Amino acid sequence: MKQSKLFTRTLKEEPKDEVSFNARVLIRAGFIDKLAAGIYTLLPLGLKVHQKICQIIREEMTAIGGQEILMPALIPKENWEATGRWENFDALFKLGSAELKQYALGATHEEVVTPTVGKYILSYKDLSLAVFQIQTKFRDEKRAKGGLIRGREFSMKDLYSFHPDEETLSQYYKIVQKAYFKIWQRLGLLDITYLTYAAGGAFSKYSHEFQTVAESGEDTIFICEACKLAINREIIDECSACPNCHNTELVEKRAIEVGNIFKLGTRFSSAFGLKYLDAAGEEKEVVMGCYGIGPSRLLGTIAEVSHDAKGIIWPEAVAPFRVHLLSLKEDEETEKIYKDLLAAGIDTLYDDRAEAQAGEKFTDADLIGCPYRVVVSAKSLREGGVEVKQRAGHNLEIVKISRLVEFLNRQ
């Protein structure tokens, strides 16, 4: 991608109507644009990162047998009435059509997925089953805040699993936990993300959240460093020691909830009459679990936890581009390098702007935060090649042009 053609450009000033770091930096760097409180457009750079996050999640969900579907966002009132949530889910955006038919925008999808799978789950032979989607969710938050951390419209991966009994649900629940840790690892968040005990649903005593430690987090968690577990403050009264080793020396930290997993039991199966015949021909209720991750929230979270004073430092797995190529008045040479990088499959943002000052290009490269910066200048050529610098590090290296692709591939 040539930066001269990129929609949009970076801003010199930070937006005055945003306080949260992720919103400030992502707006300044041209990743997102705010339409209204808690409602953002993903611009090309932001969308690329979002797509990479989604792809990682998609791969890990597929690897544990999840089958991707896409459910509607427009959900009829009757479905919500079946579970009592038309009245009880106060964050629902409700709307009426011209024919006075009423709908709610999807805030969660048990009301869709349960009757849908019910058409196909007839016998124990159809179980277990897991389906997921990555979709926009709508919640009428009383107060949107924290940029991408709590919005009224946001993306969510929601996986739903269906089992013949509680035991198979528990087994799968553990499998999902493992898959979630793989996701945090691929996103570079593993070291600061904790499996956290939180208030349970109707079915189990506790649910589990995945909390990423961040100063700006909305939640307070108490961490057992030895077990890498945490307890959400909301349940600390009833559970004040590590659930694993019973250690009471817990470390208090602020954190962002990046995922959660629930055992739903039969709450939704009963509401929609989701039953199956077991091997003995006896009718039984399907046992369900649900598992969420917020990709757009993760986009904001990574910006919150991975940056320095100059800008964002994207982990390679989700960076908008792997290489940011800067030309300092050496356009012909750089153009050739750009083509070589593309031919080698290295995703490159090429700052080809003739009118931009060197300083402006450096500042933008730091702000946007691609993992590798490659500078082509009279100076670097004199020294025998191009200058390569990692966004996360300090070392500059001069690499021969003929060996640049090889050098980058080796990293």
Next chain:
RNA sequence: CGGGGUGUCGUAUACCGGUAGUACGCAUGCUUUGGGAGCAUGUUGACUGGGUUCAAUUCCCAGCACCCCGACCA
């Protein structure tokens, strides 16, 4: 939803009861190119409605929007 704050060119800001200024941006030209460079010319603005006043962007009221604190967050 309760409380507080803020609304001035595209962005960040200044001043002011009487002609709204600056910087950046943007446009044109020339110069410049290792950390947002320089000169010249040009371009663009008072959230909405009401009130007070000879006169309101400025004071008052209401609404709306955004931000913050709290409550809420299946």
